[in-house]
Amino acid sequence: MNEPMDFLIWTRGTAFDIAVTIFVIGVILRLFEILALGRKQNLAEPKGSEFGPGMKTILTRSIPDLGTFRRQPLTVVAGYMFHIGLLVSLIMFVPHIELFRATFGFSWPGLPTPIVDAAAVLAIVGLLAALWHRIMNPVMRKITTWEDWLVWTLTFLPILTGYLAYHRMVNPYPVILGLHILSVEALMIAFPFTKLMHTFTVFLSRWYNGAMSGRRGVES
């Protein structure tokens, strides 16, 4: 019996199904939990509309205010490095796209692996910088909870193991690939119940912010 191979097959089979199920049901449940709370009807005469400004803020909040950026550039730079690096590695790496195709039946062209490789490095450096910042910066130390450390670790492991697996830096290969998949599954299972949910709720938050400001005639 080939144990590393069995482990890999398990991570790609049973474990994957469990993780995806928890992820999908959990995310839907959490979004429902939020939206079901609703909003009271606002009776104040509006000065501007809500929908458009809300949509606009979803985009514009990605650009930091210059004055605030100057005060805390590392948060912004590390944030950009990590998010861009992660997104490119996640959706532009050919084997990942193959997985999407096999699961959902559609695909898109990937990027050459050296570019994806650079993106992964970017994400790793970004995450390490963010970690260092969280340890050193007094404001972040004040507001950091155990959940922030957990979420950092759960995000870091898939990128690290993916990088190690791609470069064949750990033997045997099925073990590191299996660990990569397992770490993604851990991430997916924790996702709905932690602040990883911001991936989805950021659209709600920014929209509400932009809409509530827009109603008062202010671009936020």
Add this chain to the structure above:
Amino acid sequence: MSEATLERGINALKEQIDAPVAAFFSSCVSCGMCAEACLFYTETGDPKYTPIYKLEPLRRVWESEYTLVGKIKKVLGLNKPVTDELLQEWQELLYDSCTLCARCSMICPVGNDIVYMVRKAREGMVASGNSPEGVQGAATRAVTIGSPMGVKLSALEAQIRHIEADSGLKIPMDVEGADYLALLSSMEIMNFPEYLEGLAKIFKQAGVSWTLCSTAFEATNSGIQIGSSDIARTLVQRIVDGAERLKVKNVISPECGHAYTAIRWEGPNLIGRRLPFRVIHILELLDELRAAGRIKTKDLETDCYTFHDPCSIARKGGIIEEPRRLMNMVTTNFVDMKEHGKMAWCCGGGGGVSSNEDADSLRIKAFKRKRDQIAETGADVLVTACANCRLVIEEGLEEYRIELPVVGLSELIADHLVVDEEPPETPE
């Protein structure tokens, strides 16, 4: 009001949580950027003033009442409960070190409207008996006497007599069917009567039909500041009743910033119906009169003038271009501060902070931000449009021994107004 207890406080917090609040707490990744937008953090360097940290009591209630994980934690006894000690400790964070200026809401990368939540969290503080005494006193006076500073109608009438005697202008009171009902803030009545005189002069020239109301002259709303919807509603209702009694079509919010928030944005929601009149801020009205050619100015200043945006009027009220157009009516040398309009820095005294003695020394520290911003412009005169900002800035400048005149924009327009011998007929 019924007796304040922890249970009532927690219930009040529960009631305040809606979909935006849940989305905001779900989105926070503890990045700490909001601290960089807050003058209480930037001027002290103390991380406890990080805006999102000020919301810990509300966050705990949200987590344990409205999330699956939180409910499980609560059953297992793993949740962090909201206690009287916690709320006592947070009084400083939710009141002394927050002016409800909303600058943090503008920069949060995930889009959290933090001030929206601070306003809500204060409802829980009031219901649990954890609001500061100074602000409580102001709120009680507003309900019982009619003004947070204890200004009675007789005091207003005395000021009116003075103004009428000095200027020869008429200040109309209780005129039924007037187009506009003008509201005032206590500070304007007592400290800056030139505002009321300015209005009388401008409205006479522009042919605006207006009146004051003897049962509703106070525009400020301590209920909004302390976080008591009950008190806020009583005060808004007083204005609505007065306006309906006089059958006016428009109500003018005075320069005072939070008064505008109170009547314009919170008012209808507090009384549960749309207002039977239009609310217009004095700067909006002056800008309308300017655009219609009904007011003109002369003898423009050549000294350098700058403008301080009151948070409630600019960032929270969308009145940003109007004051700039009006500034250009009184000076040829108008200079904006680097961060202005929706990104302006607060004077440090809004949201009830200036009536809260506990916050006095912190407010003076926080004022350094505005002091430096003003100095950077090299302006000879500072103009603003809020009596509270004006007093707070005057005090701050005095504290740092800086000589700089601080003027209200409306009275400045009145000072430069072109006055015809015979005022024109109302062109309506």
